[in-house]
Amino acid sequence: MDGVVENCVNNVGVNLNTASPSLLTRVSGINSAVAHNIVIFREENGAFSSRAQLKKVPKLGAKAFEQCAGFMRISESKNVLDNTGVHPESYKAAENLLKLCGYTLSDVSSGAISDLSDRVKLLGEEKAAENLSIGVPTLQDIVKELLRPGRDPRDELPPALLRTDVMSMDDLTAGMELKGTVRNVIDFGAFIDIGVHQDGLVHISQITDKYIKHPSDVLKVGDVVTVWVISVDIAKKRIALTMKPQKVNELHTQ
Template sequence: NDLKNTNLNDINERIMKIKVKEDKKIQMSSRNNRLKGLEALSQINFKEEKKPAREKIKDRVKVLAEELNIGVPTLTDIVEELKKPGRDPRDEMPKVIFRSDVMKMEDMEVGMKLKGTVRNVVDFGAFVDIGVKQDGLVHLSEMSDKFIKNPMEVVQVGDVVDVTIIKLDKERQRIGLSMKTKR
């Protein structure tokens, strides 16, 4: 509910309420790790140590990460992103200058060469924003002139790539792209 209502401005204060070892360790049942971690967020009484604030919060994040059974870096990333609801980290990527003559699917044709930004990398390829409503897919087999097993060997999110349109399905709104140079 707090996430839905963007009521997480006090997340650091909630984390500071988590008891650490010096606070007589949080006493909770071992039934459900997630519930334990959420209950830990609501703990109020903790002993003030003579550590700087940054060290205090790190101690509490370690306890919470252990209770939730996730890594400290993962939990830290989650907390940082929860502080900025509605923000998409991909928005920080450099903008590509798209071709002005390609604004919609009807403007495209097979064989056309375009520049695009990799928006998502998945096991079977990468989705590339080429300046129209629908992102195009570069299938794993079309990512490189040589054999690759993983798309991350070639691209990562945010990369600007040169692509060629190899398939257009206007009815289903699908765009097939290739990054091969020998086309």
């Protein structure tokens, strides 16, 4: 059941204003102490009106915010992007995309952007992405999110191809090869669902030997990838992964 809950959280997100402490701990970057502080903050200050308010929660630092923000949903927010899978880091790109296509955030809220995909194609995906300083995969993800605020945009994603002998973080060892599904792509890397109730992080430096400006140049949400375990920190609920096979040889020689 834990695995099912974890997958639902990573796929659909959680309602920041109604989620219980136990559910919040299923979100990447949130441990039990921070989950408790989120609930206390909510009780003392009222409902969250924006994702940015998470930064005011005690013990929820910048790194935790980067990890969890994209999974938090706030249906009551004045900014409709807070009720989508668009990460705050990509808000500016999303707003500029709407402007390029002749839309506003209000149009997103009212569902008046049904032909957004067509307008982007008319502009040309590569040209639009270049204008927004993002990769084409990120552009495509943003379009999908804008078309479906408040709903699960990942229903049709392929499930992670999981190993039956790996059920928890305790089963992981350095150098282990796994299959996983990309759940979130951010500036410094990508979070991968490997089926152990905690997404692993592939840092941008561990994605490829080739130079890339952003992880989205190579990865997009939903990609099924092969990864290897670099390290596991059970206490901090952190899993470091690599997509570079040669890194595995380094681990075995250490």
